[in-house]
Amino acid sequence: MQNDLADNTKRYIEVTAEDLPLHCPTPGMALWSSHPRVYLPLEEKGEALCPYCGTMYKLKGGATHKHH
Template identity: 45%
Template sequence: MTAMQPTETILVETSTVGCDGGGGALGHPLVYLTLERGGKVECPYCSRVYQLKEGAKVSHGH
């Protein structure tokens, strides 16, 4: 039985992030994800979690 690796959490300072799996040719297609109201979003391809850094101020809109 193989143990699953824990999900990687990446702290960010923007409300939109790009994820390509981080594996170069072994990753996945680049997708842009928007943080949800709680300040987190999970990549549907690789399950990485992007979380807004504590104290980061993000503007939503122009």
Template identity: 45%
Template sequence: MTNATVELLAKDLNHQGGVFCPSPLAKMEVANTHPKVYLDVARTGQAKCPYCGTVYKLKDGEHFDGQH
């Protein structure tokens, strides 16, 4: 487990308000980490990957409105 925290800008989220892990935003090589999982960050402002423990969270002051 990495237990890293990745701060995200609203523009880093997809149109549904989430990200996939592993992610280049977390400086991960997709081929040697774990299966790709979708994490809903917009719902609570953060989400933790069940495989590696990386936490993806919106940077303070960022708000997701689904309009990007």
């Protein structure tokens, strides 16, 4: 996960498929206990907004599609 700031003041964070499933706040955030953990569905649209802190997470490379 690319995170230049170690707290939850950064409003845009780019993540990779290796970071999935993604939740906010992430363990790397200094204020990791600032709100309840919420899992964010990035796979379908390639981005998700945390409903608690407003941080936008964007999946590097865009949405992923699962094949059956």
